[in-house]
Every structure is written in C-alpha cells, then in structure tokens.
Amino acid sequence: MSAPTETTWVPVIGLEVHCQLKTASKIFCGCANRFGAPPNTLTCPVCTGQPGALPVLNDTALDLALRAGLALDCELASVSRFDRKNYFYCDLPKGYQITQYEVPFASGGGIELANGKHIRLTRIHMEEDAGKAIHDRGTHTLVDLNRAGVPLIEIVTEADMQSAAEAFEFLGLLKERLRFAGVSDCDMEKGSLRCDVNVSVHLPDEPWRTKVEVKNLNSFRHVRTAIEHEIARQISAYESEDPSRQPVQETRLFDVDSGTTRPMRGKEDEGDYRYFPDPDLVPVSASRERLEEQRRLLPELPAQRRERYVSEWRVGAREAAILTADRPLADFFEATVRALAENEGGAQAAAKWLTNDVLRIVGEQGTGSLSDMPLTPGQLARVISLVEGGELQRKGAQCLLARLITEGGEVDSLVVELGLAAVTDDGQLRAWCLAALAGRESVAAQVRAGNEKAIGALMGPVMGSSGGRADPARVRALLLELIREDGP
Amino acid sequence: MESANNHQVGPAANAGEAGPPGDGQGRNLVELVQRTAALARLELSAPELEEMAAQFGRILEQFAVLSELDVDAVEPVRGRAREQDVTRGDTVTPSLAPEKLLERAPQVEDGFYAVPKTVLRAGAEHDKGGSSALTPGEDRA
Numbered sequence: 292m293s294a295p296t297e298t299t300w301v302p303v304i305g306l307e308v309h310c311q312l313k314t315a316s317k318i319f320c321g322c323a324n325r326f327g328a329p330p331n332t333l334t335c336p337v338c339t340g341q342p343g344a345l346p347v348l349n350d351t352a353l354d355l356a357l358r359a360g361l362a363l364d365c366e367l368a369s370v371s372r373f374d375r376k377n378y379f380y381c382d383l384p385k386g387y388q389i390t391q392y393e394v395p396f397a398s399g400g401g402i403e404l405a406n407g408k409h410i411r412l413t414r415i416h417m418e419e420d421a422g423k424a425i426h427d428r429g430t431h432t433l434v435d436l437n438r439a440g441v442p443l444i445e446i447v448t449e450a451d452m453q454s455a456a457e458a459f460e461f462l463g464l465l466k467e468r469l470r471f472a473g474v475s476d477c478d479m480e481k482g483s484l485r486c487d488v489n490v491s492v493h494l495p496d497e498p499w500r501t502k503v504e505v506k507n508l509n510s511f512r513h514v515r516t517a518i519e520h521e522i523a524r525q526i527s528a529y530e531s532e533d534p535s536r537q538p539v540q541e542t543r544l545f546d547v548d549s550g551t552t553r554p555m556r557g558k559e560d561e562g563d564y565r566y567f568p569d570p571d572l573v574p575v576s577a578s579r580e581r582l583e584e585q586r587r588l589l590p591e592l593p594a595q596r597r598e599r600y601v602s603e604w605r606v607g608a609r610e611a612a613i614l615t616a617d618r619p620l621a622d623f624f625e626a627t628v629r630a631l632a633e634n635e636g637g638a639q640a641a642a643k644w645l646t647n648d649v650l651r652i653v654g655e656q657g658t659g660s661l662s663d664m665p666l667t668p669g670q671l672a673r674v675i676s677l678v679e680g681g682e683l684q685r686k687g688a689q690c691l692l693a694r695l696i697t698e699g700g701e702v703d704s705l706v707v708e709l710g711l712a713a714v715t716d717d718g719q720l721r722a723w724c725l726a727a728l729a730g731r732e733s734v735a736a737q738v739r740a741g742n743e744k745a746i747g748a749l750m751g752p753v754m755g756s757s758g759g760r761a762d763p764a765r766v767r768a769l770l771l772e773l774i775r776e777d778g779p
Numbered sequence: 780m781e782s783a784n785n786h787q788v789g790p791a792a793n794a795g796e797a798g799p800p801g802d803g804q805g806r807n808l809v810e811l812v813q814r815t816a817a818l819a820r821l822e823l824s825a826p827e828l829e830e831m832a833a834q835f836g837r838i839l840e841q842f843a844v845l846s847e848l849d850v851d852a853v854e855p856v857r858g859r860a861r862e863q864d865v866t867r868g869d870t871v872t873p874s875l876a877p878e879k880l881l882e883r884a885p886q887v888e889d890g891f892y893a894v895p896k897t898v899l900r901a902g903a904e905h906d907k908g909g910s911s912a913l914t915p916g917e918d919r920a
C-alpha cells in the first residue's frame with residue numbers, strides 16, 4: 292500500500308481565546324485597568340498578592356462577562372464560582388491565578404462561519420490576567436504588575452475548525468461580536484485579545500491523533516501562520532514514519548521570526564495546577580434582573596445589522612459590510628438614516644456618502660476614526676439633503692464635508708462662507724458656456740455633425756469656471772442649446 | 780536550600796535511589812515531594828528530599844483520619860459562610876505609590892521588579908495569555 296498523500300490528512304483545530312474586559316478598574320481591586328502606564332504604577336496590596344489582602348469581585352466585570360455570553364449564544368450558569376490555579380511564575384505574585392475551573396459562568400454557544408459551519412464553544416470563564424515579564428533587557432527578567440488583575444474571559448472552542456482559514460474567520464467574527472457588544476477592545480497589539488491554538492491531524496475515518504498546543508500568538512496573522520506550519524509539521528512527521536519525529540502531546544511556542552513552532556519544555560500537566568475553590572471569594576449569581584439588563588444593553592450584532600441594511604434599506608452588500616466593520620460607524624450610519632427619514636432613498640444616499648467620501652476624507656487625516664471627528668450624523672444628513680435638493684453640487688459637498696470632518700462648523704453658514712452654493716442662475720451658466728465655446732469652433736462643429744460625445748471637451752472648462760458649483764446636466768443642456776442656436 | 784545545579788527535577792528523577800530501598804510507600808512520597816518541589820521551583824538535595832518525605836508522610840497520616848469520616852450527606856462548603864454576590868462597583872481607587880511596594884522587592888530596575896532570568900529566549904518578550912505557567916525547568920542557565 293502506498294503512503295497516504297498530504298491531501299488526505301484532516302486537520303482538527305480548537306482555540307483558546309483570552310479577552311480583556313473593558314472595565315475602569317481591575318477585577319478584584321480598584322487599581323485602574325489601563326494599558327501603557329509606567330511600570331508598577333497601577334498596583335496595590337490586592338493585585339500584588341500581599342498577605343492578608345482580600346479580593347472583591349468587580350460588578351462590571353461580571354456584567355461584561357455575562358454580556359459576552361449572551362452575544363455568543365451561551366448558556367449562562369445561575370451561579371458560578373472562583374477557583375485557584377496554582378503555579379509559580381514571576382508574573383503571578385500570589386503563586387496562584389484566580390479563575391473559574393469547576394463552574395464557569397457560561398457554556399455552549401458558538402458562531403456560524405460564512406460556509407454555514409457552526410463552531411461550538413465549550414465554555415467561557417472569568418479570570419484575572421497575570422503581569423508582564425520582559426526577558427530581553429539586561430541580565431534580569433523585569434516584571435511589571437500593572438496588568439496583574441485585569442479582568443479576562445477565556446473562551447474555549449470545540450475542535451470544530453479544519454483549516455487555518457476557518458480559525459482566522461472565526462477569530463474575526465468573535466472579535467467583531469465582542470467589540471459590538473462593548474465587552475472588549477479586542478486589540479491584539481495591546482494584548483487585549485490573545486489566542487492559543489490546539490492542532491492535530493488524522494486520516495479520514497481514523498481516531499484523532501496527538502493534540503499539540505501552540506502559544507505566543509500575538510496577531511491574527513501569526514495564528515494563521517502557526518496553524519499552517521503546525522499542520523504541515525505534523526503531517527510530514529507522520530509520513531516520515533521516523534519514530535523520533537512523531538508528534539507528542541506538548542505545548543509549543545510560535546517563533547515570530549521564523550514562522551515556525553518549537554517545543555516549550557516542562558509545562559505543567561493539568562493536575563499540577565492543584566485547583567481548589569478560592570476561600571476568599573463567594574459564589575456569584577447571574578440573577579434574572581442582571582441578565583435582563585445585559586440583554587437590553589446588548590446591541591444588535593453586526594450580522595443582523597448587515598442583513599437589515601440590505602433587505603430593509605436596499606443598501607449594497609459591499610457597503611453594508613463596510614458600515615458594520617465597527618460599531619461607532621454603524622451607529623453613525625443609522626443616526627444619519629434616521630435624520631433623513633423624510634428623504635426617499637435616504638439610507639442608500641447615506642451609505643454611499645459615508646463609504647465613498649466620508650471614510651476617504653477621514654482616512655486622509657491619517658489618524659483617528661470617524662468618531663474622533665467633529666462631523667455629526669445630523670450634519671451629514673443636512674449635506675445630503677442639500678445635494679438632493681440641487682442646492683449643492685457633488686464637488687461642493689465633498690469640500691464642505693472635508694471642512695466639517697477636520698474642523699467642524701455649521702453646515703448652512705459654511706456653504707455661504709466657502710462660496711459652495713450651487714449656481715442655478717441660467718444667466719451665469721450661459722456666460723460660462725459662451726466663454727468655453729469661444730475659440731472652440733471645431734468642437735461645436737463636431738457636435739453639430741452628430742458627435743454629441745465631443746461636448747465633453749467643453750464641459751471641463753465650464754465646470755472649472757464654476758468651481759464645481761454648476762449642475763453638469765444643466766451645463767450640458769445649455770451647451771447643446773447654444774451650439775444648435777448658433778448653427779447654420 | 781542547598782544548590783545542586785545538575786540536580787534533576789520531575790517525578791521519575793532518581794526516585795529509586797532516594798527512597799528507602801524496597802519501601803514502595805517511601806518511594807511514592809519521595810516522588811511526591813520531588814514533584815511538589817519542582818512545581819514550587821525549589822531545589823532539594825537528596826538528604827533534604829528524604830527528610831521532607833518523612834515529614835510529609837507524618838502530615839498525610841494525620842490528615843488521613845479525616846477520610847475515615849462519612850461525609851456523603853454533607854453539602855460541600857465553599858467560601859465564607861453562605862454569603863453570595865459580594866461585589867464592588869467598577870470604581871478606580873488610587874493605587875499604592877510604586878515605591879511602597881517596590882521597596883519590599885529584593886531588586887528593582889527602572890521601576891520593574893528584577894528577578895533572575897526565567898526564560899532563555901533571544902529577543903522575545905514572553906507575553907502570553909493570563910493562564911498557565913511558562914517554562915518551568917527553563918528557569919536556570
């Protein structure tokens with residue numbers, strides 16, 4: 292029998308995602324939950340594990356965790372509890388991490404991928420983050436405990452994914468949901484979203500083989516590279532049939548520079564963590580009122596919004612996808628549509644102006660997003676109304692939007708101040724047209740000879756004279772009229 | 780604790796020689812102490828291991844009395860009393876001045892706690908999820 296070829300192997304992938312909750316203070320003490328402060332300035336006896344200090348659970352951390360559970364369609368436990376996970380490492384001052392082992396607050400739930408595949412969640416639990424250990428400076432390992440005690444949820448999936456692409460898509464959807472729900476910033480660069488992956492491969496109709504865990508993945512791209520590398524490594528090891536290369540159950544570290552993984556020696560086994568109930572913390576309940584409140588605060592999620600924009604508001608699918616990329620933008624769009632309620636096709640116009648012009652102008656500023664700019668939905672709606680009413684031409688509107696986005700101001704007075712009002716006076720338009728015709732007899736002759744396209748050569752000069760304030764359709768009509776009047 | 784640089788840690792290491800010969804119970808205890816010491820990042824010399832194993836044995840024997848009680852009908856107690864839902868509002872309170880905490884540290888560098896190098900990996904800051912330990916066993920050169 293010939294050896295199986297690469298294509299017959301089936302990868303099996305599961306994820307463990309750590310996500311920092313967007314609270315003001317840490318999970319068990321009042322120190323600020325803030326990234327980027329000078330080292331060890333956000334610490335206290337509780338989060339540095341001083342003897343006798345007692346943790347008390349942050350209400351909002353619980354609320355946000357529950358909201359994440361709702362956003363991911365989980366089953367929420369009516370009571371959950373905290374345990375201690377014991378291990379010794381310099382970033383963990385107490386010698387144990389407070390986590391939920393036996394009774395997590397959420398289980399089940401999941402996310403559907405575009406191909407219809409449902410990725411199930413095993414569980415979500417709350418825990419505290421560890422500090423940060425820096426190893427590449429000087430002779431010592433340097434420890435910053437500002438992050439110790441930042442509230443986290445750990446989301447564990449079933450091994451339902453079969454490719455790096457599926458894992459990548461899942462992470463994108465997960466991030467989108469958590470951000471929309473206001474649970475977390477999910478910023479991998481700042482470490483507010485971190486991911487470990489479990490990878491194995493097997494042959495069809497055969498039992499699953501050894502599972503390998505890969506850690507140290509600090510970007511979505513790394514997740515994809517690490518999974519691809521690990522699948523290839525395992526397949527080639529099995530196919531080599533070299534006993535020394537056979538995958539073993541272990542934890543490997545991703546190496547950013549080489550894009551490969553290598554074994555991490557001596558990681559604890561599950562039993563080594565000696566979990567036991569934390570006697571300092573009492574059980575917490577997810578009361579009906581608490582859940583109702585979080586359900587109320589849970590906004591409509593991006594997939595539902597996209598669907599509504601397309602089916603109810605007749606917005607293009609591509610525009611709907613852009614508009615739901617983040618929640619402030621989607622909220623801005625909806626507020627603009629509400630302000631345009633009187634206008635026929637207001638939603639389509641708002642979608643076009645936002646995705647074409649507003650986002651382009653915001654992008655040109657280089658920094659910040661739309662929500663950092665002074666432009667309001669009411670102002671955008673007013674600009675759109677002026678364009679639709681013929682009082683403002685496209686070019687004038689773009690100029691006005693640029694000003695509103697960068698400096699702000701009042702729409703109607705800016706139209707006057709910047710001299711942007713559409714020129715509707717036929718006398719003025721006619722004068723610009725005559726000026727353009729002067730000395731371009733040959734163009735007029737071509738048009739008269741039946742080549743109407745030639746008129747384009749005249750449009751430019753007229754629009755230029757008007758500073759973009761003329762209605763191109765009206766200019767064209769006037770030019771034709773003048774050429775024909777003047778004809779033989 | 781006496782330092783022994785090439786002393787191996789882990790359940791299987793030297794278990795045979797360290798335990799009292801022919802005594803299965805003793806050897807298990809030595810393994811247990813060895814594993815626990817490794818998890819706690821402690822190095823024990825062979826005589827220390829034996830001494831600790833003996834002490835562990837006596838402690839475990841004393842606690843074994845508890846397992847003779849029939850507790851099938853008793854609800855497990857978790858946490859203080861039967862309270863539930865003790866929480867605090869999400870309010871930031873002032874942190875402690877860093878000097879206050881850092882002055883207790885054996886060594887400080889640029890506002891960081893400076894500890895012996897615990898991971899030997901060129902040019903990498905090990906920044907992983909808030910769970911799990913890293914590289915025990917890689918903690919010395």
Ligand SMILES: [Zn+2]
Pocket residue numbers: 317320321322333334335336337338339440
């Ligand atoms: Zn604190």
